[in-house]
Amino acid sequence: MSRGYNFAAGPAAVPEAVLRQAQAELLDWGQARASVMEISHRGKLFAELAAESECDLRSLLDIPGNYKVLFLQGGATQHFAQIPMNFARRDRIADYVVTGHWGEKAVREAWTLADVRIAANSDASRHTAIPARDTWTLHADAAYVHYTPNETIHGVEFQHVPDVGNVPLVADMSSDILSRPLDVRKFGLIYAGAQKNIGASGLVVMIVREDLLERCPKDLPKIFNYAEHAANDSMLNTPNTFGWYLASLVFKWLLGEGGLVAIGERNRAKAEHLYAGIDGSGGFYRNPVEPASRSWMNVPFTLFDEELNALFLKESEAAGLLALKGHKAVGGMRASLYNAVTLEAVHALADFMRDFAKRYG
Structure with missing residues (x-):
């Protein structure tokens, strides 16, 4: 059967050129004489891939030097909980802007971990419009402001980055990252499940300002601590090597497309x-x-x-x-x-x- 036109919401379409390259390299990748899935993530060849993929992503998004780029396991849902664990805990307010299903889910996961406040909610319009910025209730002492720039189910999307003052802006960009130019400097943290615009499911790309990593609690188990992952170049434990490899191919494809x-x-x-x-x-x-x-x-x-x-x-x-x-x-x-x-x-x-x-x- 011939391939169809894939309009899936996620896991979603991967560029055909990327799939064909992955297919050609599946048994014998580069100089490895083995699949990329079969070699050590700590070996020289994979280390080179990891470094080059980060360099390509930094080039695509013009990521400043004071931001860390992490390639983590899981999906965005895991990080709905992990973000308040790292940056808010129970004693800090965390403001959430809710414009659809995924914003609601982020709130539910954070609720028991931080003092969650709903800064704005579009449920009155059944999530068919973005609440006007002047209607938001934000707290100057909040640990962060979380929002979902694009809601995949309801089909609503912010057409600009909201101004939240000096409070770090946290964005779940799983469904719109790399879809257009972006000023990373306006954010404290960006995270994205890979299965829509980056590649395969099971990988999360995170871009986090370095000063925020200083907040990560020392008593948090290392596997949940973003500062530990950053200190270990995303190699604290065995990463999703094939997902990382596919992401590296997608970054190359994006650069080649202009x-x-x-x-x-x-x-x-x-x-x-x-x-x-x-x-x-x-x-x-x-x-x-x-x-x-x-x-x-x-x-x-x-x-x-x-x-x-x-x-x-x-x-x-x-x-x-x-x-x-x-x-x-x-x-x-x-x-x-x-x-x-x-x-x-x-x-x-x-x-x-x-x-x-x-x-x-």
Whole structure:
């Protein structure tokens, strides 16, 4: 069977060029005479890969020298708990801005570990709009302000980095990291599960300002302590070597595609094309998100008649358009347009949607 156009929300599409390179190198990587999965993470060859991958990521995001880059195990959900363990504990306020499912989950995990305060919540709009900055309640003595720049399920996204004053800004960028240029200097900490724009699941990339690592409690077990991971160059324990390798290939691919300026322009074009098709469908399709808060990465949409949902999914899959079923929390459909999703794929989806509406509208 030929590969389809993959619109999965995560684990998600990986650039085909990266998959082909990984396939070619699977049995015999570089000078190792073995797979990258079969060699020591402390050996010279993997150490070189680790250093080069960090250098490439720093180049892509223009990461300043006073930030550490960590390649950690797990997913973002693990770090929903680990972040307050390291930077807040029970005696510190931590402000959380909630704009969807993942922000809610971050709050639930942090609740027993820190004095969590909800600075803003978009639940009144059913998470279809970003609360205006002047409505937020922030604490000047908070350990940090946590937010989710892009919510994959509800399809809302911040179009700017919020100003939170001198309090460190912490961002779960699992679904929009590397999708456009970013000023890392505005953040205290950025973390991202890899399975959307970086590669395979099981790896988390973290960018953390060095001064924050001084807060990590000395009595915290080393395996949970970010300062310990930083001091050991992400090799405190055996890392996800294959995930790290795939990430290194993705970074190279991004650089070869022209970097984040070029990728950002492409992502903007993909999103605008699909939203134009939805808005121009005469009501056959609808996106519930306020236009100013619409995500470039995840586009949820509904059909005017829910009875057509099953047929839409059946016909779209037959047409090679994969993983379009929406999350159960919101229903309908969802197209995720991460970096590896091509403009050609988005045009194919928009064409199919237009034809489907013509036939069943």
